[in-house]
Amino acid sequence: MVKFKNRNAGKKIAILGGGLCGRLLAWRIASISSMETVDNGIIEDIGIKNIELHVFEKGSLNPNLNTTDKASAFTAAAMLSPSSELVSSELEIFQLGQRSLTLWPKWLKQINGQQYFHQRGSLVIAHPNDLAELRQFEKDLRFKLQQLSTKQPSTKQIKTSQYQLIQSQQQLNVLEPNLGNHFQQGLFLQDEAHIDHHPVLNKLIEEAQVLDVQFHQHQPMDIDDPKLSDFDLIFDCRGFGSKQSSNDQAQIRGVRGEVIWLESKEITLTRPIRIMHPRYKLYLVPKPNNQFMIGATEIESEDQSPISLRSSMELMSALYAINPAFSEARILYQDQNLRPAYFDNLPKIQQSESKRQQPVISINGLYRHGYLIGPALIEQAIEKVFS
Ligand SMILES: Cc1cc2nc3c(=O)[nH]c(=O)nc-3n(C[C@H](O)[C@H](O)[C@H](O)COP(=O)(O)OP(=O)(O)OC[C@H]3O[C@@H](n4cnc5c(N)ncnc54)[C@H](O)[C@@H]3O)c2cc1C
Incomplete structure (x- = not known):
């Protein structure tokens, strides 16, 4: 005090x-x-x-x-994804995240902003070549959730309710009809949310x-x-x-992250999509007015110069692979910034x-x-x- x-x-x-x-x-x-x-x-x-x-x-x-x-x-x-993040972060982040998931809707209601909070879960998918990444992600998540329920018996419920395995393209398409048809498996993290x-x-x-x-x-x-x-x-x-x-x-310290904002009237997504990749943590997040954000690189550098050609190409090709219709999307702007982080x-x-x-x-x-x-x-x- x-x-x-x-x-x-x-x-x-x-x-x-x-x-x-x-x-x-x-x-x-x-x-x-x-x-x-x-x-x-x-x-x-x-x-x-x-x-x-x-x-x-x-x-x-x-x-x-x-x-x-x-x-x-x-x-x-602005994804609120305690479970997806749990795989590569400490339990403390998950716990603070769970608490924030209950506070955001209350606080947004108080500022008349409840329409900006979307709790429709998030989807983790992998290309057929990267399915091993998806399986490993699921194993790591299961292990971390088990750890959590051992440390905190009151959270036992969390372990089973946190995600659902998706085993077929049909199941995936029920959730997101606009996903490319080569995706066959995924994880649905139903409690996750995102904010405008x-x-x-x-x-x-x-x-x-x-x-x-x-x-x-x-x-x-x-x-x-x-x-x-x-x-x-x-x-x-x-x-x-x-x-x-x-x-x-x-x-x-600053950890550089690069993103691209796009507009597409042909594609609709209702929730953030994470794409398993051996080298990056890629995600695509729907935003208001037919906009999407694809991100993000994570580079140990405090360089604040514009996005590199390499990052830009890698983000865009990931997008194209989610659905080739993104090839007609318009690039609104590319952005980068530093995440403030301790050791x-x-x-x-x-x-x-x-x-x-x-x-x-x-x-x-x-x-x-x-x-x-x-x-x-x-x-x-x-x-x-x-x-
Ligand atoms: C690419 C990218 C993607 C991200 N995605 C997510 C996500 O999906 N979910 C999530 O939870 N988080 C995400 N984050 C992280 C999130 O943006 C940061 O954790 C958060 O913004 C940190 O908040 P902050 O207020 O500490 O810092 P900031 O939001 O950076 O605010 C700091 C402010 O201080 C001001 N300032 C600096 N120096 C001075 C000074 N001397 N005097 C006065 N003002 C000063 C700056 O101008 C700035 O306005 C992402 C970050 C990046 C870069």
């Missing part, structure tokens, strides 16, 4: 970074503080009252999607502004900036932007102090899981600071 000089006095809070974490945090603190009472007055007790909240963003809050200088929140696919993230990112700001949060764009800020001298508390949500800052104890690819909520001894809470390292785990992490941070 943060030690404020006077817990009961009004508080001036700064949030550095207006990407995914910054927006979620600003809206959530403001919405809690605007509630009259929650569960017989707990809100009063945890001290989120009489606050003045400012968000400082280095770039534009509504960036041109074609520009390189923007939050990685805009480049993301661009409107959600805008909505979070609009609703936070209604609750008196003040947003300042084109204002790069460091925790020791003199403009922050009269703030009682600073949240650092700068993602990769906090690299080499004095409070970056665990040393954030262990796990998120961290850390407390430190500015040179003026103001408490600083940093929420960072969300890596490839910002949407998947964001709400649960913000919930934990708020509890840590105010309860």
Whole structure:
């Protein structure tokens, strides 16, 4: 818990970074503080009252999607896929993901954005030549789910309900009629979801502004900036932007990801499709207005230059293989960004102090899981600071 000089006095809070974490945090603190009472007055007790909240963003809050200088929140696919990610990540990510899957619909309802949340599952498929990859994926997933139910007996149910094996082209086509006819097997992960993230990112700001949060764009800020001298508390949500800052104890790194946005009126998909591949984690995500996003490369590099020819060709040929009708799709734009990650690819909520001894809470390292785990992490941070 943060030690404020006077817990009961009004508080001036700064949030550095207006990407995914910054927006979620600003809206959530403001919405809690605007509630009259929650569960017989707990809100009063945890001290989120009489606050003045400012968000400082280095770039534009509504960036041109074609520009390189923007939050990685805009480049993301915004899949909420705890089970698919479990195969290559820690159980902690799965647990935070499960919690976020329950928080997203509630929070989106509060900002009148429930139409942007789609829980229709996701589908993992493989070309006939890569079926060994699919089988291995299923084995790994089964093993991880078993591990989880041993560690946490209360989650035993999870093991059996998390996915369904698809054994024929007909079964696949019932779920996704527009998949190419050479796909014969797959896994259906029925609890997974995805978000139309661009409107959600805008909505979070609009609703936070209604609750008196003040947003300042084109204002790069460091925790020791003199403009922050009269703030009682600073949240650092700068993602990769906090690299080499004095409070970056665990040393954030950037992991490059490249994606392509397309439009096709001929193809309809209802859920994200993951395509097993020996070298890449490829996925195709349906977006509003006949748009699709194919991604994503994952390269240990902090290079922020445009997508390479090689990545572009590999993503596009994967797309063509899903359904040759994609050859007539229009390329809207190609994009790349850096996922903010720590050495262990796990998120961290850390407390430190500015040179003026103001408490600083940093929420960072969300890596490839910002949407998947964001709400649960913000919930934990708020509890840590105010309860
Ligand atoms: C290709 C790709 C695909 C992805 N797909 C998914 C997915 O499907 N599902 C999922 O859950 N996650 C996904 N992610 C990950 C997700 O985008 C990130 O985890 C998430 O955006 C991290 O949130 P953040 O707020 O920490 O950082 P960001 O969203 O990057 O926001 C940081 C903000 O801080 C600002 N900033 C930086 N420096 C300063 C400064 N000095 N002063 C003020 N502001 C500053 C930046 O301009 C930016 O707006 C993907 C990421 C990429 C790159």
